[in-house]
Amino acid sequence: MDELQKAALVRAVGQAIALRRAATGLSQEKVAEALGITREAVSRMETGVAVPTVVRLAELAEIFDCGIGELLTDASNRKIDQARRILELLEGLSAEKREMLMSVIKQLADGLVDR
Incomplete structure (x- = not known):
């Protein structure tokens, strides 16, 4: 996977996080509070500026009541x-x-x- 593909994947994962958050009716502030991070950190994940760890993806999946795989599969370009x-x-x-x-x-x- 080249750097452009990696960057596209990170953006797509961020977009999947944002879509799941919106679908659950949660604000960035509520997600940040549940994760113990700032709203800006949630925004950076959603925009693809920051790459969420596997642990963070698991936490997000729990908050959104979905599987970790769903966050990744929705974003995958495979x-x-x-x-x-x-x-x-x-x-x-x-x-x-x-x-x-x-x-x-x-x-x-x-x-x-x-x-």
Whole structure:
């Protein structure tokens, strides 16, 4: 993994943290208080300026009532993780809606292929 990929991953993990925080209805202040850190430290994690440790990711997962893997998988640029995320998005949809979504994904992918 080169430096650009690492930086993109750190930003994506931060974005996943911010999305989970927002989904749980918590402010940066509330998360900071639960972690015993400053609001600015939470902001730095969310913006990708600071890299959360594995222990910090575990603490965040507990606060957000999710798995550590979810914070990482949502942020991952690995094809297998992205495929799993698509699978999660398909769950709960009718066969017709899954087919429609797959058609849209295929059209997008075909349009984005470097030729």
